[in-house]
Amino acid sequence: YSNHLHALSYACMYLNIQLTAVVRGNYEQSLTPTLIDMLEWGTKLHYVTKVDYQQRANEAYCQRLKSQFNADHVIPEGGSSKDALQGVGRIIEECSEQAPDITHIVLPVASGGTLAGLLSSPLLPKVKLVGIGVLKGEGYLEGLVQDLLLPNSEAMRKNKQWQILHSYHHGGYAKTSADLLQFVSQFNQNTNQLNPPNCCFIEPVYSGKCFFALDQLIKANFFPNNSKILLLHTGGIQGARKAQ
Numbered sequence: 749y750s751n752h753l754h755a756l757s758y759a760c761m762y763l764n765i766q767l768t769a770v771v772r773g774n775y776e777q778s779l780t781p782t783l784i785d786m787l788e789w790g791t792k793l794h795y796v797t798k799v800d801y802q803q804r805a806n807e808a809y810c811q812r813l814k815s816q817f818n819a820d821h822v823i824p825e826g827g828s829s830k831d832a833l834q835g836v837g838r839i840i841e842e843c844s845e846q847a848p849d850i851t852h853i854v855l856p857v858a859s860g861g862t863l864a865g866l867l868s869s870p871l872l873p874k875v876k877l878v879g880i881g882v883l884k885g886e887g888y889l890e891g892l893v894q895d896l897l898l899p900n901s902e903a904m905r906k907n908k909q910w911q912i913l914h915s916y917h918h919g920g921y922a923k924t925s926a927d928l929l930q931f932v933s934q935f936n937q938n939t940n941q942l943n944p945p946n947c948c949f950i951e952p953v954y955s956g957k958c959f960f961a962l963d964q965l966i967k968a969n970f971f972p973n974n975s976k977i978l979l980l981h982t983g984g985i986q987g988a989r990k991a992q
Contacts, residue, residue, distance in 0.1 A: 749782050751954065751984025752826050753791075761789035768792040768817045772801040781989045792817075828861030830896055836865020839980070840872055847978055852971060854878045855980040856958040857912050858921070860892030862982055867897060867910060879912035880961040882954050883921035886914040916961035922987070924952045931963070932956040953987030 753769050760767040774795040803809035810822045857863050857879035881889050889912050918925040932952050939949040950956040
Protein backbone atom coordinates (compact mmCIF):
# COMPACT_ATOMS: atom_id res chain seq x y z
CA TYR A 749 0.00 0.00 0.00
CA SER A 750 2.99 2.31 -0.47
CA ASN A 751 2.07 5.81 -1.60
CA HIS A 752 5.63 6.32 -2.81
CA LEU A 753 5.78 3.17 -4.92
CA HIS A 754 2.34 3.89 -6.40
CA ALA A 755 3.29 7.43 -7.44
CA LEU A 756 6.74 6.38 -8.67
CA SER A 757 5.26 3.55 -10.71
CA TYR A 758 2.87 5.89 -12.49
CA ALA A 759 5.62 8.45 -13.12
CA CYS A 760 7.89 5.78 -14.62
CA MET A 761 5.06 4.52 -16.84
CA TYR A 762 4.37 8.08 -18.01
CA LEU A 763 8.07 8.75 -18.70
CA ASN A 764 8.73 5.29 -20.18
CA ILE A 765 11.29 4.36 -17.50
CA GLN A 766 11.60 0.73 -16.41
CA LEU A 767 10.99 0.32 -12.68
CA THR A 768 11.57 -2.69 -10.44
CA ALA A 769 9.94 -2.26 -7.04
CA VAL A 770 11.35 -4.10 -4.04
CA VAL A 771 8.39 -5.06 -1.85
CA ARG A 772 8.60 -6.41 1.69
CA GLY A 773 6.59 -9.62 1.92
CA ASN A 774 5.26 -11.85 -0.85
CA TYR A 775 1.87 -10.76 -2.19
CA GLU A 776 2.05 -12.70 -5.45
CA GLN A 777 -1.01 -14.74 -4.50
CA SER A 778 -2.87 -11.85 -2.85
CA LEU A 779 -2.14 -8.70 -4.83
CA THR A 780 -3.29 -5.46 -3.25
CA PRO A 781 -5.06 -2.80 -5.35
CA THR A 782 -1.84 -0.77 -5.19
CA LEU A 783 0.28 -3.61 -6.57
CA ILE A 784 -2.30 -4.37 -9.27
CA ASP A 785 -2.06 -0.78 -10.47
CA MET A 786 1.73 -1.01 -10.55
CA LEU A 787 1.72 -4.21 -12.61
CA GLU A 788 -0.71 -2.63 -15.07
CA TRP A 789 1.69 0.32 -15.39
CA GLY A 790 4.58 -1.99 -16.31
CA THR A 791 6.41 -2.12 -12.97
CA LYS A 792 8.24 -5.34 -12.15
CA LEU A 793 7.71 -6.53 -8.57
CA HIS A 794 10.51 -8.15 -6.57
CA TYR A 795 9.40 -9.60 -3.24
CA VAL A 796 11.83 -9.95 -0.34
CA THR A 797 11.53 -11.29 3.17
CA LYS A 798 11.29 -9.01 6.19
CA VAL A 799 14.82 -10.09 7.12
CA ASP A 800 16.18 -9.08 3.72
CA TYR A 801 14.23 -5.82 3.82
CA GLN A 802 15.98 -4.86 7.03
CA GLN A 803 19.14 -4.51 4.92
CA ARG A 804 17.57 -1.76 2.77
CA ALA A 805 20.04 0.84 4.10
CA ASN A 806 23.05 -1.46 3.68
CA GLU A 807 25.19 -0.22 0.79
CA ALA A 808 26.43 -3.69 -0.16
CA TYR A 809 22.87 -5.03 -0.28
CA CYS A 810 21.74 -2.12 -2.46
CA GLN A 811 24.66 -2.69 -4.81
CA ARG A 812 23.68 -6.36 -5.14
CA LEU A 813 20.14 -5.31 -6.06
CA LYS A 814 21.49 -2.80 -8.54
CA SER A 815 23.63 -5.45 -10.18
CA GLN A 816 20.88 -8.08 -10.10
CA PHE A 817 18.44 -5.90 -12.00
CA ASN A 818 21.01 -4.03 -14.10
CA ALA A 819 19.64 -0.81 -12.62
CA ASP A 820 20.94 2.71 -13.13
CA HIS A 821 19.64 3.98 -9.80
CA VAL A 822 18.53 2.58 -6.45
CA ILE A 823 15.87 4.76 -4.84
CA PRO A 824 15.57 4.34 -1.04
CA GLU A 825 12.40 3.65 0.90
CA GLY A 826 9.99 6.55 0.63
CA GLY A 827 12.24 8.23 -1.93
CA SER A 828 14.14 9.79 0.97
CA SER A 829 17.66 10.50 -0.24
CA LYS A 830 19.96 13.48 -0.60
CA ASP A 831 19.25 13.43 -4.34
CA ALA A 832 15.60 14.19 -3.60
CA LEU A 833 16.12 17.22 -1.36
CA GLN A 834 16.39 19.83 -4.10
CA GLY A 835 13.16 18.71 -5.72
CA VAL A 836 11.28 18.57 -2.43
CA GLY A 837 12.63 22.00 -1.51
CA ARG A 838 10.72 23.43 -4.46
CA ILE A 839 7.60 23.00 -2.35
CA ILE A 840 8.80 26.01 -0.34
CA GLU A 841 8.75 28.13 -3.49
CA GLU A 842 5.10 27.29 -4.10
CA CYS A 843 4.21 27.85 -0.45
CA SER A 844 5.96 31.22 -0.44
CA GLU A 845 4.11 32.33 -3.57
CA GLN A 846 0.68 31.21 -2.42
CA ALA A 847 0.96 32.00 1.29
CA PRO A 848 3.86 34.43 1.86
CA ASP A 849 2.88 35.25 5.44
CA ILE A 850 2.60 31.76 6.95
CA THR A 851 4.20 31.20 10.35
CA HIS A 852 4.06 27.38 10.59
CA ILE A 853 4.13 24.42 8.21
CA VAL A 854 2.73 21.16 9.59
CA LEU A 855 3.48 17.86 7.79
CA PRO A 856 3.55 14.09 8.42
CA VAL A 857 6.96 12.44 8.89
CA ALA A 858 7.81 8.81 8.11
CA SER A 859 11.13 8.49 6.28
CA GLY A 860 12.22 12.11 6.78
CA GLY A 861 12.71 13.12 3.15
CA THR A 862 10.02 15.79 2.94
CA LEU A 863 11.03 17.52 6.15
CA ALA A 864 14.72 17.42 5.21
CA GLY A 865 13.92 18.74 1.75
CA LEU A 866 11.99 21.69 3.16
CA LEU A 867 14.87 22.47 5.50
CA SER A 868 17.40 22.34 2.68
CA SER A 869 15.60 24.95 0.58
CA PRO A 870 17.53 28.24 0.33
CA LEU A 871 14.17 30.01 0.15
CA LEU A 872 12.93 28.67 3.46
CA PRO A 873 11.00 31.53 5.03
CA LYS A 874 11.16 32.29 8.71
CA VAL A 875 8.57 29.70 9.60
CA LYS A 876 8.59 26.85 12.06
CA LEU A 877 8.29 23.35 10.63
CA VAL A 878 6.22 21.02 12.78
CA GLY A 879 6.53 17.37 11.83
CA ILE A 880 3.98 14.81 12.99
CA GLY A 881 5.57 11.40 13.51
CA VAL A 882 3.29 8.72 12.05
CA LEU A 883 5.26 5.88 13.64
CA LYS A 884 6.97 5.16 16.94
CA GLY A 885 10.31 6.80 16.33
CA GLU A 886 11.31 9.46 18.83
CA GLY A 887 14.96 10.21 18.14
CA TYR A 888 14.96 7.83 15.17
CA LEU A 889 12.97 10.18 12.92
CA GLU A 890 15.09 13.15 13.94
CA GLY A 891 18.15 11.09 13.05
CA LEU A 892 16.78 10.33 9.57
CA VAL A 893 16.33 14.04 8.90
CA GLN A 894 19.77 14.92 10.26
CA ASP A 895 21.43 12.22 8.14
CA LEU A 896 19.86 13.61 4.97
CA LEU A 897 21.03 17.15 5.64
CA LEU A 898 24.57 18.06 4.74
CA PRO A 899 26.86 18.83 7.74
CA ASN A 900 27.46 22.51 8.43
CA SER A 901 24.86 23.50 5.83
CA GLU A 902 22.39 26.31 6.19
CA ALA A 903 19.73 23.69 6.86
CA MET A 904 21.63 22.50 9.92
CA ARG A 905 21.75 26.03 11.28
CA LYS A 906 17.96 26.14 11.11
CA ASN A 907 17.59 23.32 13.61
CA LYS A 908 15.75 25.47 16.10
CA GLN A 909 13.10 26.14 13.48
CA TRP A 910 11.83 22.56 13.34
CA GLN A 911 10.59 19.77 15.58
CA ILE A 912 8.83 16.43 15.33
CA LEU A 913 5.93 15.65 17.65
CA HIS A 914 5.58 12.01 18.71
CA SER A 915 2.21 11.82 20.44
CA TYR A 916 0.03 11.21 17.39
CA HIS A 917 1.16 7.88 15.91
CA HIS A 918 -1.84 6.07 17.46
CA GLY A 919 0.17 2.98 18.33
CA GLY A 920 2.72 2.92 15.54
CA TYR A 921 3.07 2.79 11.78
CA ALA A 922 -0.23 1.90 10.06
CA LYS A 923 -1.80 1.50 13.51
CA THR A 924 -5.02 3.34 14.31
CA SER A 925 -7.35 4.20 17.15
CA ALA A 926 -11.09 4.64 17.43
CA ASP A 927 -10.63 8.40 17.77
CA LEU A 928 -8.47 8.57 14.65
CA LEU A 929 -10.83 6.46 12.54
CA GLN A 930 -13.80 8.54 13.65
CA PHE A 931 -11.94 11.77 12.85
CA VAL A 932 -10.90 10.55 9.37
CA SER A 933 -14.41 9.33 8.58
CA GLN A 934 -16.03 12.59 9.68
CA PHE A 935 -13.44 14.69 7.87
CA ASN A 936 -14.00 12.83 4.61
CA GLN A 937 -17.76 13.06 4.99
CA ASN A 938 -17.52 16.82 5.43
CA THR A 939 -15.14 17.07 2.47
CA ASN A 940 -17.53 15.07 0.28
CA GLN A 941 -19.97 17.94 0.49
CA LEU A 942 -17.57 19.87 -1.74
CA ASN A 943 -16.25 16.96 -3.84
CA PRO A 944 -17.64 14.01 -5.82
CA PRO A 945 -19.36 11.29 -3.76
CA ASN A 946 -17.12 8.81 -1.93
CA CYS A 947 -14.09 11.06 -2.32
CA CYS A 948 -11.30 10.17 0.12
CA PHE A 949 -9.19 13.15 1.06
CA ILE A 950 -7.30 11.77 4.06
CA GLU A 951 -6.46 8.27 5.29
CA PRO A 952 -5.42 6.90 8.70
CA VAL A 953 -1.76 6.11 7.92
CA TYR A 954 -0.21 9.49 7.05
CA SER A 955 -2.45 12.44 6.26
CA GLY A 956 -5.18 11.52 8.74
CA LYS A 957 -2.73 11.49 11.64
CA CYS A 958 -1.40 14.88 10.57
CA PHE A 959 -4.84 16.47 10.31
CA PHE A 960 -5.86 14.87 13.62
CA ALA A 961 -2.75 16.25 15.30
CA LEU A 962 -3.33 19.75 13.95
CA ASP A 963 -6.90 19.67 15.26
CA GLN A 964 -5.67 18.64 18.71
CA LEU A 965 -2.82 21.17 18.72
CA ILE A 966 -5.14 24.05 17.85
CA LYS A 967 -7.52 23.03 20.63
CA ALA A 968 -4.58 22.90 23.07
CA ASN A 969 -3.39 26.41 22.06
CA PHE A 970 -0.09 25.01 20.82
CA PHE A 971 0.26 27.82 18.30
CA PRO A 972 0.58 31.49 19.34
CA ASN A 973 -2.29 33.85 18.65
CA ASN A 974 -2.51 35.11 15.05
CA SER A 975 -0.48 32.18 13.71
CA LYS A 976 -1.01 31.35 10.04
CA ILE A 977 -0.64 27.61 9.56
CA LEU A 978 -0.12 25.69 6.33
CA LEU A 979 -0.72 21.96 6.54
CA LEU A 980 1.22 20.10 3.86
CA HIS A 981 -0.78 17.15 2.55
CA THR A 982 2.05 15.02 1.14
CA GLY A 983 -0.32 13.08 -1.07
CA GLY A 984 -1.35 9.49 -1.39
CA ILE A 985 -4.45 7.68 -0.21
CA GLN A 986 -3.28 4.09 -0.62
CA GLY A 987 -3.83 3.44 3.08
CA ALA A 988 -7.54 4.00 2.56
CA ARG A 989 -7.66 1.20 0.00
CA LYS A 990 -6.54 -1.28 2.65
CA ALA A 991 -9.77 -0.82 4.56
CA GLN A 992 -11.99 -1.32 1.50
